[in-house]
Amino acid sequence: MAYYEDERYILASQQLPHSGLGIASFIISVIACVVLTISVIAAGIADTSTPGGIDESSWLAGLLGLLMLTMMGALLLSLALGIAGWVQHNRKPLFAILGTSLSGAGLLGSLALMVIAFVVEA
Template identity: 45%
Template structure:
């Protein structure tokens, strides 16, 4: 049996988005700590961080959809589809947890 093409693309996208999301959080942390008094909410940097966060979350939802589609393909291996779904759900959950913690602080 061959691997699912949808599963492979889901795995690649979710892995890439996970790495990019981590880098985005590092960049946001550096911007927050390097600015006296914290980052201004109306600054261009804050808006770019928010824009990239939304774009990455949407791409992660695309990866989740591809992974679910890969799970329903017949006569295909489902390893990469399962990994793509797990990584996508994990990335979305961790991101939403970080956002919740940030809003509470």
């Protein structure tokens, strides 16, 4: 019993490091959300500034679509890293929780925009 109490005291007195996977998840999710937001705004500006809307076969539409899909892939990677960092033992889960939450919100928001675009177009 004394050994367990000593071990608990030692573990409680140590400063646990942050999860490296959680930090990576948070950084990737912040960058991906910012770039995704900028690309959605740029697509909206390009669509409204062009008479009749943006041509779907133009290089700008292709570039913006590729950028959005790439950032959604980065958000999926960030979600996986955040979950992996969240379940690590002996690590602080703060950045893993933040990265998972931000990437999940970014994915849900971009999927909601896609659904709205399909409904409005139909």
